[in-house]
Amino acid sequence: MGPPQHQQQSYSNVVKPKQDVAVHRTKVILLGTRRSGKTSILQVLFKNLPPKQTFYLEPTMRVTKHAFDTVIPLEIWDCPGNITVDTLEAPLSDFSSIVFVIDIRDLYQQPVAKLVEFIVAACQVNRNINLEVFVHKAEKLQEDDKIENFRQIHERVMDRLADESPEYEQVPLNFHLTSVYDHSLQEAFSRVVHKLIDSLPYLEDLLNVFCSNTSSPKAFLFDTTSKLYVATDASPVDQATHNLCCDYLQMLNSFGPLYKSNASPDPRSGVFSSVPGAPPHPNTPPTPAESLDYLSSNLDPPPSASAKPLFYPSASTSLSPSHPGTTLTYHLVTPHLALLALLPTTVYEIRRGLVEWNVVWFREGVGEIWEVEKERSEGELA
Numbered sequence: 001m002g003p004p005q006h007q008q009q010s011y012s013n014v015v016k017p018k019q020d021v022a023v024h025r026t027k028v029i030l031l032g033t034r035r036s037g038k039t040s041i042l043q044v045l046f047k048n049l050p051p052k053q054t055f056y057l058e059p060t061m062r063v064t065k066h067a068f069d070t071v072i073p074l075e076i077w078d079c080p081g082n083i084t085v086d087t088l089e090a091p092l093s094d095f096s097s098i099v100f101v102i103d104i105r106d107l108y109q110q111p112v113a114k115l116v117e118f119i120v121a122a123c124q125v126n127r128n129i130n131l132e133v134f135v136h137k138a139e140k141l142q143e144d145d146k147i148e149n150f151r152q153i154h155e156r157v158m159d160r161l162a163d164e165s166p167e168y169e170q171v172p173l174n175f176h177l178t179s180v181y182d183h184s185l186q187e188a189f190s191r192v193v194h195k196l197i198d199s200l201p202y203l204e205d206l207l208n209v210f211c212s213n214t215s216s217p218k219a220f221l222f223d224t225t226s227k228l229y230v231a232t233d234a235s236p237v238d239q240a241t242h243n244l245c246c247d248y249l250q251m252l253n254s255f256g257p258l259y260k261s262n263a264s265p266d267p268r269s270g271v272f273s274s275v276p277g278a279p280p281h282p283n284t285p286p287t288p289a290e291s292l293d294y295l296s297s298n299l300d301p302p303p304s305a306s307a308k309p310l311f312y313p314s315a316s317t318s319l320s321p322s323h324p325g326t327t328l329t330y331h332l333v334t335p336h337l338a339l340l341a342l343l344p345t346t347v348y349e350i351r352r353g354l355v356e357w358n359v360v361w362f363r364e365g366v367g368e369i370w371e372v373e374k375e376r377s378e379g380e381l382a
């Protein structure tokens with residue numbers, strides 16, 4: 001039997017041991033009072049911890065730092081609930097974003113006072129810092145109470161900031177309703193990440209071109225393991241479509257490891273032997289066994305074993321009856337990133353060549369941006 005799901009190494013983590021390479025990491029700090037849910041957020045997003053198991057997490061006693069490699073390398077700091085500006089072991093100017101987590105039922109003064117203390121300190125050293133407030137555990141309340149508590153927390157924070165000084169009234173604060181029990185957490189954290197990616201407009205352009213060339217009403221570039229989308233096209237994100245994409249990715253992530261090659265591992269790469277059950281490295285030639293569809297009957301056949309050095313799985317599913325006449329497609333484009341797009345089924349079935357052609361160019365474009373970002377993060381450290 002394989003290890004529990006949350007202990008399995010992810011596809012992207014396995015194939016890219018970037019932690020060994022010295023890179024400059026953009027820093028994000030998670031703050032909030034005790035038991036607000038900081039560690040749960042980290043573990044659910046980046047360690048595949050099932051939400052229900054967050055109940056058993058121990059209190060955080062000291063700062064822990066988590067590396068996360070997506071389009072850019074990130075370092076996310078999880079802090080104990082009692083940390084203050086003075087006891088933090090790094091200046092706030094080191095961070096690009098502060099994510100402050102407040103339990104939605106916690107309408108008392110303490111979390112708001114703590115948040116305001118950090119906002120004031122951060123603004124004094126870095127006016128450009130992104131300030132994000134996660135009003136968390138939102139699923140605990142009924143819709144009306146949820147909106148009311150969200151509004152009250154927002155109002156209290158703004159009032160306290162105005163009390164500090166009128167200049168803080170203008171500070172751009174982003175409030176998000178989140179919960180580990182649905183995809184609102186992925187959506188909110190995706191928006192946090194977007195602000196940190198300098199190449200975002202280029203990725204968005206690529207997605208816009210893909211959408212207009214294939215008549216796609218919506219396309220996302222997802223980080224496959226965290227299920228954060230790092231970019232999307234210009235059309236608005238609707239929650240239902242976002243949820244569909246996250247669910248589909250989750251399904252592929254859980255089924256992928258079941259399709260394991262029985263062929264002997266490649267002694268040079270060691271990829272298959274190091275992680276039992278992991279899907280193959282995209283840059284590893286597939287063995288004949290892997291040339292079989294490994295995700296579903298809708299999966300495109302990968303290139304033959306000897307001819308092509310690259311292996312990029314793709315999959316699709318019909319969305320009828322939820323979106324009649326629509327197909328959801330998945331194409332891996334880098335070891336970490338996948339294009340998920342809604343396509344009219346007629347386009348997918350009748351003009352498949354056009355779709356594949358556009359995927360190839362999209363992959364080229366993302367690959368180039370990814371390389372540039374990689375060089376930059378390695379260069380910044382040198």
Ligand SMILES: Nc1nc2c(ncn2[C@@H]2O[C@H](COP(=O)(O)OP(=O)(O)OP(=O)(O)O)[C@@H](O)[C@H]2O)c(=O)[nH]1
Pocket residue numbers: 032033034035036037038039040041052053054055056057058059060061079080081082136137138139140178179180181
């Ligand atoms: N209902 C609900 N409970 C949550 C959610 N996120 C976290 N929790 C629960 O909140 C409790 C505290 O979670 P932690 O992640 O340990 O909180 P923390 O902020 O890291 O706590 P400290 O380490 O003490 O600072 C756990 O019982 C979690 O199961 C959520 O979205 N909804």
